[in-house]
Amino acid sequence: MNKFAETLTIDNAVLAMIDHQTGLLVSCRDQDPHLMTENIKGLCAMAKTVGMPTVTTASMPDGPNGPIMSEITDILGHDIIERAGEINAWKSPAFKQAIEATGRKKIIMAGIVTDVCLMFPAISAVAEGYDVYAVVDASGTWNKAVADASIHRMTQAGVKVATWASVLAEVMDDWRSEKGMELGGILGQHTTYRWVYNSFLQANQL
DSSP states (O other): OOGGGOOOOTTTEEEEEEOOBTTTGGGOOSSOHHHHHHHHHHHHHHHHHHTOOEEEEEESTTSTTOSBOHHHHHHHOSOEEEESSOSSGGGOHHHHHHHHHTTOOEEEEEEBSIIIIIHHHHHHHHHTTOEEEEEGGGOBOSOHHHHHHHHHHHHHTTOEEEOHHHHHHHHHOOTTSTTHHHHHHHHHHHSTTHHHHHHHHHHHTO
16 A cells, blocks of 8 residues: 555554744744644644644753743643754654554654654654655744755655644544544634534533
C-alpha cells in the first residue's frame, strides 16, 4: 500500500509539539495569531481527548525564546523536554527517545517556526523511516513566502503536509466512533464549525 494513502488512527500516532514558546510567537506573521492559537489548542485537545501520546519540547526556555505557551501546557501538562542548544529537535536524544518510547511510527508534528522548528525535525524523522504529518496551521513563521518554501521542501522530502482539522477528522474516522461527538465538539469549539455543531445539538436536544 502506498504510504501516502495510509491513514492516522488513535492507536498508530504520536503528537509532537515543538518550540511553541512565547518569545517565538512574535515571529509568526503568516496567519492570524488568534486563529493560529485556536488551531494549536484544537490539535492538543484532540490528542488529549483520544488518549494519544504527546511529546512537547522547548529550545532553551530560560533564554529569549521563553517558556512553552500556556495554551499548550493547560491541555497537555508541564512535562516538557528542555533542549540545551539543539535547533533541530530530532538531534536531541531526549526528544528522539521520547518519540521512540511510544512505539509509534506516525508523528503528528507542529512547530514554531515552520521553517526551522517544524521543518528540520520533520525531514530528519522521515529520513529515519517515520511517517510525519506536518500540521502547518498549528505552526507559524515570518510570512507566507517562508511558509510556502517550507511546505515545498518538506513535501520534497516525503513529509505529509496537513491541517489540524483534517488530522482530527482522520483520527475520528466515523461520527459513530466512541470519541466522535467529543471530537466534533473540539472542532466546534475552535472553528466556525461551532454553528453547525450547535444547531445539531439543539435540533436533537443533546
